[in-house]
Amino acid sequence: MNMIEAINSALDNMMERDDNVVVFGEDAGYFGGVFRATAGLQEKYGKTRCFDTPITECGIIGAAVGMGAYGLRPVPEIQFADYIYPGMDQLISEAARLRYRSAGEFIAPLTVRSPFGGGIFGGQTHSQSPEAMFTHVAGLKTVIPSTPYDAKGLLIASIEDNDPVLFFEPKRIYNGPFTGYYDKPVEPWSKFDSANVPDDYYRIELGKANIVRPGTEVTILAYGTMVHVANAVVAEHDIDAEVIDLRTLVPLDIETIEESVKKTGRCLIVHEATRTSGFGAELSALVQERCFYHLEAPIERVTGFDTPYPHSLEWAYFPGPVRIGEALEKIVKGLKS
Structure with a gap:
């Protein structure tokens, strides 16, 4: 499906x-x-x-x-x-x-x-x-x-x-595996192919995030399409990132987030919405409040821009491989912006 x-x-x-x-x-x-x-x-x-x-x-x-x-x-x-x-x-x-x-x-x-x-x-x-x-x-x-x-x-x-x-x-x-900037589907989609979507009833509890890629160097928080984008970028960088799909924003699985960031010491937040007052700002505040003494680098956000959504420049508006990759390198390897 x-x-x-x-x-x-x-x-x-x-x-x-x-x-x-x-x-x-x-x-x-x-x-x-x-x-x-x-x-x-x-x-x-x-x-x-x-x-x-x-x-x-x-x-x-x-x-x-x-x-x-x-x-x-x-x-x-x-x-x-x-x-x-x-x-x-x-x-x-x-x-x-x-x-x-x-x-x-x-x-x-x-x-x-x-x-x-x-x-x-x-x-x-x-x-x-x-x-x-x-x-x-x-x-x-x-x-x-x-x-x-x-x-x-x-x-x-x-x-x-x-x-x-x-x-x-x-x-x-909606219609199939995310490819986006890539010529083939990327994880985690292949883990959830049609054979793994039952026809019958099942439920996933609200408020439970999913760790789609375990890692030790940096925690990436994302949801929706951006889970796939972030995961694809990680696959192209020599960085051991832990990618967390939030699944639900409210209720938020803050326990999984806190455990991950305390382990990795770093946090990157990715979402498609505009940056100012986006949900990433709330995530950043929560991580800072709960994990401050474990952080080894500033929390980074890669988001949409603070502009009306452009028609013809949609792919430039999306957080993509370049911007996410630069943020990953900066937060893990300490490169200057």
Whole structure:
């Protein structure tokens, strides 16, 4: 399975297991979604459990909050993460606070799926990475898979969770192994090929990071597409790096991060979103607070630039081999910038 097929399989599994799971969004019903992640679900489960909505993100998420309070487990799709902003009041003021403001009488067990990040030259309206905005909101969980295997297991766990979850899907690796700047797939994708994505139900616990490459000289923290980019760069450098796929930003597996950085003494953070106030800033602060006396070099970040996402210059905007490689050499070998 590629990632789209794994997501579709997760939705199919959960709709079959639980009649309260409903899937909806713009073009998510009859057409099966612009990326085909919901293909075949309306035909199999009917128009009351997989259906199309008007182009109204605030309406989609607002309806999902009400459905969750009523007892359903809604899985709304926001067609692109860039479109989620009209629904932020519903997410922040309603979904995230419902359990607390009702003293536990009501919950909001909705999972908002949305493609995010670059990969299709979508520029300012189809390629943004807004994950950091939601990690600031108490009551929301933020999940970002990097492989088909993780996508299915994490999505199932998200749907079963009683709190609202933002499930961001890196569209750059939707359709197959990451190649990017390379002419062949790179680890860790080959560890999670189609033979290792079961058709049946399984789940991956939220809040558990995955060490995709053990190492002793530097810890690299990444998520989504950047796990593959970082791992490929490490393979080209004579550096024994430990690459950690965070999987979930909230809840964050800080224990795995802390253990790794205390072992390696160095930390490099890679993400596609803009640098200022990106999630890497929070990671850097946490590592400094918990591992200061173990650090042998300053914490480094390689990120997107503080500019609107460029259409034609997308590959220059991505953290890539040159910038990540330079940061690795600097942090491990002490080279001057």
